[in-house]
Structures are given as C-alpha cells and as structure tokens.
Amino acid sequence: MSSVKPTPEPIANRAGLPALRARAGTHPTFLAALRRGLADGNRPGLSELRSRDQDDFTLGLLDAWAATLDTLTFYAERQANEAYLRTATRRESVRAHARLIGYELAPAKAASCHLVFEAEPHDAPEAVLDYPPGLQVRSIPRDGELPQLFETVEPLLARAEWNAMRPLMAWPQILAAGAEEIQLAQDAPRLALGDPLLLMRGEVPVAAAAGDQAGFLRRVSGLRDGIGGRRILALRSDPASQPPYGFRPILQAVWTPGLAFSTSSMVALLAGHGWSVATLAAASNFHSLTAREMRQAVQASDFRAEGPIRPAVLRVRAGFFGNTAAVKLLPADSGIGAPGAVTATAGEAGDTAPVNRAYLYLDRDHPEITAGQGLLIRDAANEAWLRIHAAETQGVEAYGLAAKVTRLEVDDKGLAPDGALIALSGFTTRGSIAHALPEPLPLADLPITDPVGQAAGALGADQVEIATPELQLMPGKVLAITGERADLAGVTAAEIRVLAQNLIVGDHSLLTFTQPLAHRYVRDTVRISANVALATHGETVAEVLGDGDATRTFQRFKLKSGPLTHVSARNARGMVPAIELRVNRIRWGLVEDFRAAGPQDRVWLLRIEEDGSAHVVFGDGLRGARLPTGQGNVEAVYRRGAGLSGHLEAGQLSLLATKPAGLKAVTNPLSPAGGADAERLEDARRNAPMGVLTLGRAVSLRDYEDFARGFAAVAKARADWTFDGFARPILVTVAGQGGAILPETGDDMQNLRAALLAAGESDLRVGLRNYRPTGFGLAARLFADPGHMPEDVIDAARRAVLAAFSFDARELGQGVSQAQVIAALQSAPGVVGVDLDALYTGDTPRLQPRLTAALGRPDLAGALPVAAELLTLDPIRLHLEVAA
Template sequence: MSAVDACGACAGVSPQTPEVVTNRAGLSSIRYRVGTQPLFKESMQARLGTLPELRTRDPGDFTLGLIDAWASVADVLSFYQERIANESFLRTATERRSLAGLAELVGYVPQPGVAASTWLAFTMMQAPGTPGSPSTSVDIPAGTRVQSIPLPGGLPQTFETIETVPARVEWNAFRPSLSLAQTVDADTTDVLLTGVSTGLKPGDSVIVAPSEQGSRPVLRTVSSVTPMTAEQQTRITLRPAISGAQVPAPAPPPPRRLRPLIALESLRVDTLPLHIASTFAAPRNWSFVTQQVLTSKAPFIARADDLHVLGWRLGLKLTHLFRTLAAWTPPVAPSVYALRTKASLFGYNAPDPRSLPTAVATAYKDDIGTGGDWQPPSDTMDPLLDAAYPRIAPGGDAAPSFAALRWSDSQGDHWVVANVDGVAEHGIAKYTMSGKVTQLRMSVVGQSDSGPVSVSYPNFSSYRGATLQAESEALPLARLPNDDPLPAGSQIDLDTWVDGLHAGQRLIVSGELADSPGNHASEMVQIQAVEHAIGADGGTTLTLVSALTQAYVRKTVTINGNVAPATHGSAANEVLGSGNASVPSQRFTLRQSPLTHVSAATPSGVASTLVLRVNGVRWSEVHDFYGSTPADRVYIARLNEDGSTSVGFGDGVNGARPATGTENIVASYRKGIGAVGNVAAGQLTLLQTRPLGVQGVANPTPATGGTDAETADDIRTNAALGLRTLGRIVSLQDYEDFARAFGGIAKALANWTWHGQTRGVFLTVAGIDGAEVEADGAVFGHLLAAIGDSAEPGVPVRLCSYRRGAFTFSANLMVDPAWDMDAVLAAAQQAARDAFSFARRSFGQAVTRSEIIALLQGVPGVVAVQVSGLRRTDTALFVAASRLAVLRENAQIDAALPQVGADASVLAAELLTLDPRPLNLVATWAEAPP
C-alpha cells in the first residue's frame, strides 16, 4: 500500500472485501455476505491510492460521496445475496415457495392437506298412514350435501357423501335386546306374568313346567299376587314346593340352522341384489329343502342371505316370509298353568260303613275294604269325580291339559301331576250312592317323593280329603328387563326381526357409556353376518367384523343402519378455458379454492378430487411429465402460495398438448379442505340436498383426519422422507418414514413384535396436532393398505394409534426484582407449554426434573428454580393422591414404548405431554425489590 498510496492519504486503510465466508454444519441459517457497507467503503477508499491526483479524503468530496453510495449498494446486494443463498438450502430456507421448489427437485410435492371424513346417519320418513309397515329400500345417492351448524366464531362446513347407500325406515333407530326370556324351575319363588287379569289369588294352586331341559312339572301354591298396572304385568310369589322327585324328561332338539333353500341350477345370480349375489360366487352344495322347512315343526336359525334367496324364490318380501315361517314353528311352551276347577273324588261324602245296618253293609260288601273303609279305585289315573265338569277337556300336542291330585295321610302330603288324556261323563251307583260323574284318563308327568304312580288310599280319611284340580290355563310369562350393559363385543342381539340387514353393511351404535355415566359416545361398526331366529320369540343376531370398543348402557343404545361415508368439500364445475395446440405447456388456474384432496391408499396418502376433461375426454393427473409421451393425455396440478391450484399440460414432447378449441377444457372438482372440517359430533344436521324419503341427518361421530397444507417446517422435515424409502419399505426406519410422509400422520414409531408365531412390525402413529388415528377412519385404513402395497410381502404389520400420557409439576421460582413477577410467571408457563407440547415430544420420551429445571432457569428474570413435585395426571394413583392433597415427587417420569398387555395384545407407544391445567408455579423475590 505504501507504493500505491503515493500521497499518504490512505495510510492505515486496506481492502477488506471480499470476506472469506465459512459456515459450520447444521446451522439454521448461513453467512454468505462478502462484506458490509463500512468494509466496502474502506476497501474502495484504500484503492484510491492509485489516483495520486485525488489527495482529499473529505467525506464531502464528490468522489468520496460516490464511494459511500456504492458501498451502500454493495451492502444491500450482499444482504439479498445472503438471503438468496439461504433460500437455496432446505435447512436454511424460510420461504414456502423456496422449500416447495427445492422439494420438487427430488420429486417431493408438498402435501396440499387432507379433507376431513365422517359417517352420516340418515333418518328416513315414514309413509303417511302406514306406521310400522315394511318399507322398500331407497337409495341415498353419492354427492348428497350436508352442512354443519357452526360453533360461535366459526363458519359452516359442507360435506358430501361419497357412496350410494340403501336406506329404510326400519333402519332409523333400532335397538338391542332390552328384555330376556324368563326361565322358571321347580324352586322359582317369583314369577312375572303378562297382563293384570290373571284371576289368581293367594292359596290357589298352579303347575310350574320348568323351562330347563330334563325337568318335570311340579305343583306349587300361590303366596301373593301383585298386579303392576303401569307395566301391564303381574308378579306372583310361590310357596316352596312340597318335596317332589323330578323325573328326567327327554331333551328337546336344539334349534337347527336353515340349509340353503334353492337348487344351484335354478338360480340366476344376476337377478339377485348385489350383497346377496356375492355370496354365490363360489360353487356350493345346494339342496332344495323348501318343503322340509315348511313342514318342520322345530324352530330354526337362518342366515339372512338364505332367507333372501327363499323369499326371492317364493316371491315373498322378507318380512312376510318371517311371518310365514314363524307360523310353521311351534310357540314357546308356557311355564305356568293356573288350575281353574277344583273337584272331589266320587264317594268322598258317602256314609261311614260302620254306621250302616248289617243288611246294607252286606249289599255293598264289594265296596267295603278289609279295614272297614271304602275301597277307592285301584288306578287313580282314571279317577271318578263327584259331579259333571264340562270345562275339563283333554289336552293335545299344541295345548296340554294338566290336572293335579293332592291328598294327605299319616306320612304327609302327596301330589301327582298328570296330563289329561281323556274325559268321559256317565252315571254310577256305588258306596250306597248314585249320581253323574266325570271320569278322567290321565298319565303321570310329575309326582311328590312319597306319591306312587298308582295310588291306593289306605284309609277312609285320606280318600275323603283328596282333591283334584284341573282345567289348566296357560299363563304367558313376561319377558324380564335386560339391564346389563351392551358389552364391548362382536355380537348384538335384537329383540325383533330387522329386515334387509346384510353382511358388509355399516351401522352407527350410539349410547351412554357404561363406565362413564352421563357421557355419550358413538362408533361405526360393520356387519359380518346376520342370523334370524324363526319362532314365536324370534329375533336377529348381528355378528360384527370388529368388536365394539366401548360398553354402553343398554336402554340408551340406538343403532342406525342408514349410514353413508362423507368427506369435507362441496362440488364445483367450471370451464377452465380454451385449448391451443400451438402453445406448449399451457397453464390454467382453478377459480375456486381450496381444491379438496381426500385420504387414499397412495404413497402420499391423498388423492385429488379434480376431474379434467378436454373435448369431453378425461385426462389423468400425474406427479410430473417424466416418461410421458406426446400421446399421453396427462396433466400436473400444483398448489400456489395463495391456496389456489394451477393445472399444467405437457409441451407436446413430454405429455400431450390439449386440442385447440373454444372453452373445451372443463374441470369438475370439490372445494374445501383442512382442519376446519374436523367438526364435532352432531354438527352436520342441515340437508342442502334432500333425497326422496330422507327426513334428517346427523353425524354421531366427529369428523376426523382433516389437515391443512404443509407448512414450511413440515416441508423441511418431510421432503427427504420419500428419498429414504424410494417407494419401498424394508427396514423399520422405512416404516416410520413412509407413515410420517402419509397425509394425516404427524408422528410414527416402528418396532418389531410377535404376531402369534410370526415376527412382524408394530407401528404406532399419531394424527396431526396429536389427534387420534381412529381404527374405523379413512386415514387408518388407507395407510394400512398403502403399506401393504409397498412393504415386503409376508411381513405382518399391526397399526395402532398412540396412547396419550399427561404430567404436571410444581416449582418455586426466585425472580430478579428488576423484572415484573407476573410477566416472568407467564413466560415460564408458556415456555413449559412449548417445550412439552405434542410437536416437541417423541414416543417413549421421558420427562426429568433436571430437564424442567434447565428449561425454567432459561426464562429471563428467573434467578433460581426448585421443582417441588413431578407426577402423572392420567393414572388412578394420581387421582387418589390428589384427593388427599399429596404431591408425589419423582426424579423422572417414563413414557412407555410398545409393550405386551395382560391379554397378550400389544399396547401402543405413549407420548407424554403437559397437562392442560395451569401449572402450580410459586414465585418469590430473590431479594427485596427496590
């Protein structure tokens, strides 16, 4: 510089630019400036030494002013060059546009978001004047539009059904079985009868025919009768039975299952409903047994599909077929019979033989026993009654007629219960008496321990005291209320027949939770099989594909079968513009936004609802034009910064150009997407389109799965995930990366586990912002299907939503007196919320006291920290401790990784976050404030 600076005006000044720029790895932003304004000015001023004629260094000089101005220009340029350099790297870029462009270089297109999905339950309208009559199926078409009632400060959201589903009035809200068949036995004390006019009173005798197999009727005495008018029932209390021997009866045959009802060669599958025809895809061993069914007297259980085929064959609706078959099956045998007639045996009032004159006694010597008493009939099963009883009739197969003979002697009380097989009336002269009598022919079906089948009375007193009760009348048993919860199982029993239910049909089960009184829940289930019990007490049994996850209070449960899947968004149609084959790479922008993308079993987890047609011909959306030929009718769609969507066509080399025409490019799509579609249960109640017969609609389950477009940080995290898997899933890390890049999934953790005898993958996932990934939701099913398409075959994969864990802590803070205490406490609360939020925590990550201390110590204004309590808030232990105001101090709280449960099932990983309730933070001054 001494040689350059001839005049000495630039002594002590040297060129400082361009600076050497170095950056260490892992920075969130990089330095790329080659200088700043002072350095640029100093460098240019140092080079003025080459101009010996310019000897002034006065800032007011024109030359020096020009240097100062250009130094400012260079400063600005270097500043923006540094910004541009930062936008060129995925880690340091801050603009979403930059990140999207960088991601697209490696084939990653940022997620546009996912539309929320839910299940809609429709209520059908009963035709006027036909309550309870069977209805025909009405289709609810795909595209039926429903709008939500917004919460305060919100906006209404529109959903549309995505499938056409059949609906019926009887599927509106049927219920599980609310009653149980009453069973009685020989020792039953209380019996509930139907009706309030039973005609019974205390002291009457009844015959109890036990419901269980292998038992015989017994004679019981009524102790009390309690009519219940409101329930239209009568409760009777029975005294303990006289000791009786129960002669085993033959067990009735069990209900048989209805076999296929039609010959295969006479069946035209194409004429059957789809859900029935699908059951006949495979050859079956058909036998034509219709006649056997209709002539059989045994109850049977029939599959719904078999009944549909029989009804189709006979030209009967299923409801009418139920009634026809039920008429051919025997009713359930009654269990309690009232005995309406009481009679004495003929001769009970004859004179004592010992008081008769000798001549009379000699004349009736054949009727006088050796002991001086009257000799009763040797066969008491053909008894003679003391008068004519025309109301006593013999029984038959359908309605048995019971009679009971009862007497007492020195050995105790005795009874015999018999069937009345025959009745005859005739005159008789015996025991010095004559008159008209009723003679019964009976067969024993039950007796007391000391009562022989053939009874002869040893003395006069027992014969006179014998009583026969007959004219039995069946008293129908009432069904008992079923107060047991509807369990979390895979079967639901219905009290009545519900027509038309079929395998594969979806149902919404709603009711009050059995273990949480006052709280209601709903869940979607799918039918695996339907069976109908044909008979007087017939009903329907539904077998579910997957078991109910909750137990419900039975009387609050309703089941809706008019269920259709729906997703967020409403239909839109527009003319995009005119094609021009002379212009390469034409681009158009959809006028309405945002474009709806729904969850799908694709590697990205989403699929667009956009359908594009040129001259009426549909074109296909592709990820990019690589590999496309000039004849391929393909296009790409990209999300713009303002939320709109642009559509681009090929250049004629990679992808075809649209044909020239006037307004010949037409788009149909749906608009609406994002987390705003996650409406609560019961919000979707406004029908914007009303199909024929539909009265109302609701969403018993909340809408889930709606996510917004990826943010800049999301793109930065997810852009490289696709490169790691390259469309294939091999390692555990691949499973995690694939799931994490799937639309609607925020976190994922893969572990090896055992599926029976096979080693497989257990994948724990969490939704956006910590949402649960419902097993019956679209995201869950599509993710599992997409993994199956990309993973190694033969490797079992089990998918499960994560378990939430919560904790809280108490701390004492010493605050610098120069700071505002309330502001410091608020900052400490917020710092804890941020650090222990869902976004910042990982599956299985523990929480330690040292971590909390370090966090709070870093809050400005905090001088010292003491953590006085650290505990979980999601366990019964915490609830019990909190009631006793006990603070449990832990050095660390662990979060569980996937583990085997008590029933050998695998429990998902746990993620610990801070309890949403306010923290217990106590602040004191470090020293007296000034």
C-alpha cells in the same frame, strides 16, 4: 497496521446449522478495507489524499460503495441459503427443491366422517330408499366459525326402520323340569301361597327329578314383584333349576334348492335355528317372496325350542264321591259297603265303564270340567295324570249317600311321575284328591341387563342382538352405535362399525361386527342406525375451464374455486385430488409427470401454487397429447374445501343443505377427522427427502416411521419392535395433525395399513395404532426481575412453557426432565430464577426427576400392543407464582 485484511471475511459453516453464513463482509468491514486501501503503497496515485474526514467526498463515495457491497453480500447469503433444503426460508424455494426429486408439497386434505340420516316413514315399510353420492350437509357454526359443507361420497341405502334399531331387551324364559323359580307376565292371573301348579310340556306335566320325591304337583312357596310389573314365583321343589336365560349357540341353517318356502312353512323351519340374511335373500329371490312376507314369517316363528315347558295353575280341587260316607253309623244289615278304590264306585252306582276305561265320580258337580282336559289324581304316595275322555253331570246313590256329581270317563291307568303307567285301582276314595282345570300362566320374558359390547355367555363383544328381524341388512353395511357408557354414567359415546354377519335367530337379528365395540353401553340407551354414509369436507363444483387450442403446448388452466379438495387414498401420499376432467366429454387421466406419456396419451398434470390455487397443465404433443381445438370443450368437476376447518364437533353437521325426498334429519355422531392443512415449511423439509430415503420400500424402523410420517393427515409417527410370543412384529404409532386421533376404522388408517404392508417385507407383520396423549402437570415459583410486573412475568413464562411442551414441539416417546422445564421457564422475559416445586403425571402433585413417555410395546395380558405416548403440558395443571 494489522496485516490481516478486513475483507473478505473467512467463511466456515459447521454441519447441521439452520442457516448458512456466506457473506464476504459487512458495511463496517468493507469500509475499513476501502479506507485501508487509501494508504496502500501499491496505489501511489492516492498518496496525496490524506483527508480522513467523514464529510470528504472520496470518503463519502467509499461509504456508499461499502453500503452497496453490504447489500449485495446480504442477498448473496440469502440466495445461498435458498439453494439448500435445510436452510431455505421461502416456500417456493422448498417447493422447487422438492420437485427436483419428484416431491410435491402436500396440499390441504379434507376431513371425513360418517353421517347418520333419519328417514321419513312411508307407505311401503319394506322399501329401501336409494340415494346417490353427493348429499350435502351443512354445519351449525360455533362462535368465530364459518359454516362448513360436507358431501356424501358413497351411495346411501336408507329405511325408516333403520333410524334407531334397539337392542334386544328381554329373552324368552326357558324353564327346566326342576325349576324352583318362574317369572310371570304382568297380566298373569293372581296367585296365592300354596296354590297348586304344574309345569306342562305340551299336554303332559313334567315331573321334578328328585329321586323318590319326584312328583308332578308344585306349590307356590313365595311371591315377590319383579322388574316391569313381573311377578316372581318360588316353587316348592327340591331340585335346583337351570339358569332361565342363556344364549343358545347358533345353528347356521342352509337353504337347499327345491325346498318349498312359504310364509306358513317357514314358521316351523325357522324356529330354533339361525339363518343368514344371505340365505333368506336367496330363498326369497328364488320363490318370489317379498321382504314383508319373509319378515312376517320370521316374526311368527317361536324362538323357544321344541316342547317348551310352561306353567299352569290347577284351578279345581275336588274329592271323590263317597269320601264323606259314614258307613259305620248305618245298621249292620243295611248291606251298604264302605268306599274303597276310586274305580269301585262305578259298580256301587250300577255303571259299567268301557274296556280299559274307568269311571270317576267327583264329590259334587263341576260343570267347568270338560272332555279333553287333564286330571291329576294324588294320594299320600302316588300321582297319576289322566286325559278326560268324557264328562257329564248325573245323580249317584252309593255308600248310603245320594248326590248330583260329575262323572269322568278316563283310562284305567294314568301316567306316573317316573314315566310308568299306574292303575287307578290303587287310589282310594277317602285318601285321594283330584286336581283339574289347568289354566296356562303367561311367562314373562326375562330382562337382559348385560351392557351392549360386553361378552356374555356365547355372545361376544363384537355382537349385539336387536329386537327385530332385519332381513335387508346385509354384511358390509356400516352401522352407527350410540348410547350411554356403562362405566361413565351420563356420558354418551358413539362408534362406527361394519357389519360382518346378520343371523336371523328366532324372531330377531343377531349382528356381528368386524371389530368388537370399544366401549360398553347401558342397554336401554343404545340406538343402532343403519342409515349411514361416509362424507368428506368439500362442495362439488362443475366448471368450464376454457377453450382447447391445438396450436399451443403445455396449455394451462386455473380452477376458479379453491382450495381443491384432496381425499384419502390408498397410495404412498395417502390422498388424491377430488377432480374429474373431460375434454369434448371424454375423460382425461391425471399423472404425476409427462415423462412416461406418449403423443396420444390423454393425460394432464395438477400444480398447486403458493397461494393455494390449482392449475391443470396439458401436454405438448410429444409428452402427452395436446388439447384439441374447441370452444368451452375443457370441463372439470371437482370439490372445493379442505383443511383443519373441517374438524368440527360431534353433532355439528345437522342441516340438510337440500331436502331429499324421504330424509328429514341428519347428524354426525363422531367428530370429523383426517383433515390437514397444507404442508408447512418445516414438515416439507423433513418429508421431502423421504421418498429418496425409502424409495417406496420400508425395511428399517426408521423407514416405517418416515413412510408413515409422509402419509396424509399424519403429523407424527414412531415405529417400535414388539413381541407376541412367537415373532417380533413392528408397531407403528401415529398422531394426526394438531394431535387429532385418526378413527381406527376410518379411511386414513385403513389406507395407511395397506400402504405399509405393500411397502414392507411380506413376512413381517406390522401393527398400526393411534398414539396415547398424556398430560403432565407442573408447579413452580419464579424469581422475577424487579423491573417487570409480576403478572407479566407469569404470563410470559406460561406462554413459553406451554409452547415448549405443546404437541408440535414434542415427539412420540419423548420424556420430560426438570432441566428442560427450568430452561423453558427461564427463557421468558423477566425470569431470573426458577424453583420447581412439582413435576408429575396423574392427579397427585409431586416432584419427579424425570417423566418417562411409554414406547410402543407388547401388552402383558396378551391384548393388542400398547401404543407410544406423547407427553404434553396440561394447562389446567400448570401453576406458576412469583416468589415474594
């Protein structure tokens, strides 16, 4: 007989095991030890018992006792495992361990999103509709889903004009003096090649600056159709024109007290300047101008700069009286002289012009030419622009001719293209032509084709011009931008941005966001809505919890509805419960524990049980005040609903649960995000010690990772050093539950940024980015056990490898090797061998020895740091087959 006793068995546990071994023995070893004791020489009273048959009563008693010991040691081992955080298997055990260090398992957290409302048009378009928080919107469920309710958590300011503001689609055409091409509006009069044109600044033509060839008159040298019925004219002009469309820098005009504002004076004051809506608001408040009057004044102002150049076609072309006289055919003694200067005809006709004036006689009657119009005289070398002071029809006899003509009274000197004055006496009757009756041509606004979100000229990627002046759109307003992506035809995207500045530029608004747009959008598909409010998953419930009893300590009440909604907050856990509790209509405050509470402090605790139910606990009169006695005096207003069920698709929230006056529709342009289910057991094991490890401070990279991972809605986190050319900031990459992307401008990311800055070193910059999900593909041939069906083997292998390389099983920055893939495939039942044919990222199958996931690093182009990747297996690129 061996000298080694079967029991107690030696117990040895190496570090890092997922479970403890703490049993002194099992049924076989206990039974062997008991039977060994029957032959022990120290027990002479048992020496007479020599039977070893199983049906012996004594042996049956020993067998029963061995079974009892087996049961006792099994539960003793279970109890030993539950005594440690790493090895505990029951949620209540993990919760009890966590509470020892002040950690509470995270409950389910509500998802959030921005809702875009559509307001009804009403009789007062300048009025702003104001709605308090609590607007309820219900989702349209997909197959297998239940309707989800969201509520707004901030006030909504809405206007019908803010439903779908459009970007500026055309820019006023600004002509230069040497313009070679102009675009006319669709309703402009028809022109033909060779028609004479002038470019007018006010009442004076503008000369083309071309040195010795400078002149007023232009000719139409080309005609073609443009966008939207516009007509494009090419002008015969030597100098090159400046680009007709350019974004002018904004002048920030400042209102000064005492400035007399009115709808008439503002037309002149606003033109050519940029005005902040805050400035205009101050002016309107001071001078009692309504928003409607301000809007009318802004829209009446001319966006073009002072003295714009406008085209005009010269409809009348005339010669001067006497240009056809055949004086040489007359008798020599007739005494009739030949025509000379255009100003000499007055003497021949017996007229005397006033001082510094001259009479010009056209070759026939032109009743359409009237006083106040302009006149252009040209000969082979000179041009002169004149203003007609008087025009009348009369008969003239001179140069052997008699005719009914139009006599024009003009200055005796005209304006030359070089700006000097030129005497009309230098123009001859036979060599000069008069052009009159300039008809203004309507310029077409130039179409803007640049995508919204693309920097162009002085316009940045964080700016967009809208077609209307929105005087009531103040900085801080949240806007929703939707449209078709310029880089992906047919793909519609949406973004939420916060308005940083609203400048009134001419007759429209220039909006500047706090962040550039993430995408570029086709301009005519873009719609901007300002009727936006933040909403979170959950429904408000008002409930009477019960009666207060001053004789009871630590009085406790259970909320009848659940789960209790927790929303994002700027604290170490990243969330707070959405509950308000009042006793005798007086609000009591929520605390984490009663240790710092005094006898008179009106505070209470919140406890979430294993089944998800919520309880509120009050003090005992020493640590926290007792409840005063009363009937139904303990009331709560809270919200119910949370978890990943709130992660809906974009556009699913489209049913107004109630119909508030003035609102007719609602939608969510982006998918709700930030929701989380109650903390899982494995996550609790990892997250519970973090508060002790960091003690509320973040120093090392591991501290930043642990701090971010313990934040609500964050499932994975990684911290990396980067470099910006001067310092080494830290980049923290995070991933939401289930692989969700947390909105960059959402509350979760903003609150986590603030918490990291508060917990970290003050002189160390910390960046926060969403992870980059990257899928990889693989192809393999499986050698299957002949006893298994091939399709069963493939199905089992597929499930095994997808689970091994799922989001939950992978870490940020973790690579994938061939050995890991083969091991995962061979763990499937029925797989006896694997021939790996392809392991790759991208679209081209190839066999790579290892796939590397990018870590957080600086961007070589100087942009934002590049976030870490997470490699997961793409089911579409997974190809398995059983080898023949």
